[in-house]
Amino acid sequence: LKPSQIQGLNVADVNLDAGIVHVQSRKRLTPIYVSEVTLKYSQRWLAVHKLLGIADCALFVSLHWTTGRSVPRTRMSVRAIHNVLMNKSKSE
Numbered sequence: 716l717k718p719s720q721i722q723g724l725n726v727a728d729v730n731l732d733a734g735i736v737h738v739q740s741r742k743r744l745t746p747i748y749v750s751e752v753t754l755k756y757s758q759r760w761l762a763v764h765k766l767l768g769i770a771d772c773a774l775f776v777s778l779h780w781t782t783g784r785s786v787p788r789t790r791m792s793v794r795a796i797h798n799v800l801m802n803k804s805k806s807e
Contacts, residue, residue: 718796720738720739722792722796723739724773725772726761726773729761731754731757731758734754764776767788769788773791
């Protein structure tokens with residue numbers, strides 16, 4: 716997946732029962748099957764998303780406030796998602 720496609724994902728694009736994420740490309744919606752690990756982390760994140768009562772339909776939303784860059788509970792930037800994913804992969 717391209718970073719911009721990850722950033723554009725909405726909660727409705729994820730079907731955890733089937734292990735599928737629907738990604739919008741230029742002309743069509745493409746189903747992507749995800750690994751067990753990705754499915755596990757997605758389930759955890761969606762539970763947090765629901766508990767926080769985030770109204771935004773974006774799948775990846777910021778939980779932090781940074782002066783001039785990020786507003787809590789709004790769609791994360793591509794750079795922020797990249798930083799989160801890179802830090803996660805380094806710790807595993």
